Amino acid sequence: MNRLLIKTILFPAEPRSFFLRRSIQILARTLHLFCAGVLIGAYLFAQPKETLDTWVLATVASGLFLLLMDLHASVIYLFEGRGLAVLAKITLTSLISFFPQYTLSLLLTIFSIGSFSSHAPRRYRHKLLWLKETLDR
16 A cells, blocks of 8 residues: 555544544543443442442443544544543553552543543644644655
């Protein structure tokens, strides 16, 4: 495949969309926040492992669905402030396996990053932090 075709597929001039995309994204984000909130509460109130596992799976699955929706629009998402926030959240989530004693602190940090990055001004959320010169060529 030539370079221009790959660039066009990964970084379309206009983000891809589909019917009811915005509505589905809002529903998925609401589900993700609900699952994350219940997960944090379950850790906070020392619920059994089976309960925690259910909410971990639901939170990860809904977060993955949101990420895939954003990547479908354009891979440029990963290089913007909001995408970098998601990558930071994924990295912190993976640290839970290595440092289980910090699970609650990591979850609260992850939740805070999500809240901040979702409510930051558009100029920060959509700021392209690198690759701009490469994409302009």
